[in-house]
Amino acid sequence: MAVYKEPKTNTWKVYYRYTDWQGERKQTTKRGFLTKREALAWEREQLNKTKADLDMTFASFVETYTADMKSRIKENTWHTKEHILRTKILPYFGKRKINEIQAKDIIAWQNEMLNSKDKNGNPYSPVYLKTLHNQLSAVFNHAVKYYGLHENPAAMVGNMGKARSREMLFWTQEEYQKFSFAIMDKPVSFYAFEMLYWCGIREGELLALTPADFNFERKTVSIIKSYQRIDGRDVITDPKTPKSVRDIVMPDFLVDEMRDYMKQLYGIGDNDRIFEVSKSYLHHEMDRGAAAAGVKRIRIHDLRHSHISLLIDMGYSAVAIADRVGHESINITYNYAHLFPSTQTDMASKLNDFRKVDL
Secondary structure, three states: OEEEEEOOOOEEEEEEEEEOOOOOEEEEEEEEEOOHHHHHHHHHHHHHHHOOOOOOEHHHHHHHHHHHHHHHOOHHHHHHHHHHHHHHHHHHHOOOEHHHOOHHHHHHHHHHHHOOEOOOOOEOOHHHHHHHHHHHHHHHHHHHHHHOOOOOHHHHHOOOOOOOOOOOOOOOHHHHHHHHHHOOOOHHHHHHHHHHHHHOOOHHHHHOOOHHHEEOOOOEEEEOOEEEEEOOEEEEEOOOOHHHOEEEEOOHHHHHHHHHHHHOOOOOOOOOOOOOOOHHHHHHHHHHHHHHHOOOOOOOOHHHHHHHHHHHHOOOOHHHHHHHHOOOHHHHHHHOHHHOOOOHHHHHHHHHHHHHHHO
16 A cells, blocks of 8 residues: 555545455555545555454444445345444444454443434334344454454343333234225225235235235235335345245135236236335325224234234144244244143143053
8 A cells, every 4th residue: 555645635645455356456546535644544444454453443344344244134134234333333333443342332332322212202112222232243243253353242241122122912803804994995005904914924025916926726825025115226035034935825705805906907017016005105004094993003013913813813833823924933932822722721631630540
């Protein structure tokens, strides 16, 4: 590297030479530094990054982390991660050297986050606080695993917040029927919520559906993709997890409804989205329908909980339900254990009979 002054602008520039991943020598130039000290500091950071020297700043290591990880993570997931890094973590740790950040610094940051407010003036939710800490810890874990950082100070401190901040809300079948009647005036809303409630699919899975995903002879809908809106672009990704890829058998009435709905979509192609609405539209319709029906307002995702609770009430096993909704059966058992009928009395009775035989 070399640092030079540009007489015409009275600023400083750095010639930066490096070897790319193919082993080829490259050169780039960074201009516009007001002082030689700033130019030399930038030059030193680039050398640290080139050598993977953890004497670099946290902000510089995040650039390395980004280069390593961005292409390996779903675009919508990276978008969330990047926003948290940029707005909640880098302002606090960006200028600190990553190898000098200690557990006490993590505690101080956690306390600041615990005392922070969102745009509506409310404290951050426990779930969001946990997410913030997880993203910070992920950066340190990367430094430990691949770049020789001695330890992860975020792991030493432990997490803040918790995985789930509020209990799941459900609609009974009666509540849903009142809601669906209230939104029947808008066909796109009615059919969208029918799919959400009676199939238990996720919001992104719903909005990615195309005519090609339906097989009306087999009465199935294939869940093979998910829809996201990122930076003003429509983005189709893989579903949330490999387990999420599945075929769902629809009840006969829903087969008839979806067949009728698609007949209304004149000129639609096999791979065109059948619900060309936004997530905010669905949330607005949830508000409107719940108010008109006089039922409690639940989240869109709570329709998925409602579908699962209905299947549990009908007597289906955790394994069968997990296959339908694209979950691991252990998660169904853990998250919905309180809804499954208790077998404790029956267990005790059979153990008692077993004991009598043994005697």
